[in-house]
Amino acid sequence: xxxxxxxxLEATYGDLGWWPARxxxxxAVGAVxxxxxxxxxxxxxxxxxxxxxxxxxxxxxxxxxETLAEAIRPAGYFNxxxxxxxxxxxxxxxxxxxxGLAARETPSLRAYxxxxxxxxxxxxxxxxxxxxxxxxxxxxxxxxxxxxxxxWLDDEPPYEGLRERLETTLAGTPQAYQHYHAYLVELGKEHxxxxxxCAECPVTDLCGKRxxxxxxx
DNA sequence: CTCCAGTGAA
DNA sequence: TTCACGGGAG
Numbered sequence: 727x728x729x730x731x732x733x734x735l736e737a738t739y740g741d742l743g744w745w746p747a748r749x750x751x752x753x754a755v756g757a758v759x760x761x762x763x764x765x766x767x768x769x770x771x772x773x774x775x776x777x778x779x780x781x782x783x784x785x786x787x788x789x790x791x792e793t794l795a796e797a798i799r800p801a802g803y804f805n806x807x808x809x810x811x812x813x814x815x816x817x818x819x820x821x822x823x824x825x826g827l828a829a830r831e832t833p834s835l836r837a838y839x840x841x842x843x844x845x846x847x848x849x850x851x852x853x854x855x856x857x858x859x860x861x862x863x864x865x866x867x868x869x870x871x872x873x874x875x876x877x878w879l880d881d882e883p884p885y886e887g888l889r890e891r892l893e894t895t896l897a898g899t900p901q902a903y904q905h906y907h908a909y910l911v912e913l914g915k916e917h918x919x920x921x922x923x924c925a926e927c928p929v930t931d932l933c934g935k936r937x938x939x940x941x942x943x
Numbered sequence: 944c945t946c947c948a949g950t951g952a953a
Numbered sequence: 954t955t956c957a958c959g960g961g962a963g
């Protein structure tokens with residue numbers, strides 16, 4: 727019963743205030759910047775972009791590599807992320823901006839985003855869910871780790887299969903999926919870490935692998 | 944599987 | 954000092 731897990735997480739965390747952004751483009755930029763990067767550092771990079779006047783598809787897309795790289799430096803991987811952001815800008819403009827993208831059906835939107843250099847499945851689904859409010863469960867490393875320990879995963883199902891299975895099981899609204907993903911990230915950071923801290927975990931009584939020796943989970 | 948890279952907590 | 958980070962490409 728996954729529903730029970732998410733009910734408990736909702737009771738524990740409520741609204742975590744995800745995803746802080748002013749518009750769809752800002753969500754997409756944040757999604758690229760946060761790849762394997764702490765959100766704290768993404769906030770600094772976003773501030774750098776605002777300060778440099780680059781938080782805009784045209785300005786960012788036309789900026790010199792060095793200029794953009796310098797602005798996003800705190801987020802790390804600044805050279806690869808600069809190329810990815812500029813690929814994002816090119817695709818964003820070619821699609822007719824946020825309006826053009828919003829006009830697409832969800833499968834078409836996902837496919838279009840996945841075609842962009844630097845936009846993988848999780849980044850695409852972040853954008854689809856948080857920028858365009860489509861009902862998509864964002865699967866990430868936390869999802870595999872938490873649900874695996876929880877005892878809900880058979881072994882290690884492929885991304886798409888797991889995503890569809892979760893969406894079928896939960897049948898949630900976009901808002902529900904926005905919260906669910908935030909809950910798993912929070913739980914994964916605070917308790918269900920690589921080395922689990924089960925002692926103060928809010929869902930330990932529901933977990934199939936509670937009491938597992940810390941070190942290998 | 945290996946880079947990419949800065950930042951703060953443990 | 955190591956570890957971990959709202960991952961993805963080559």
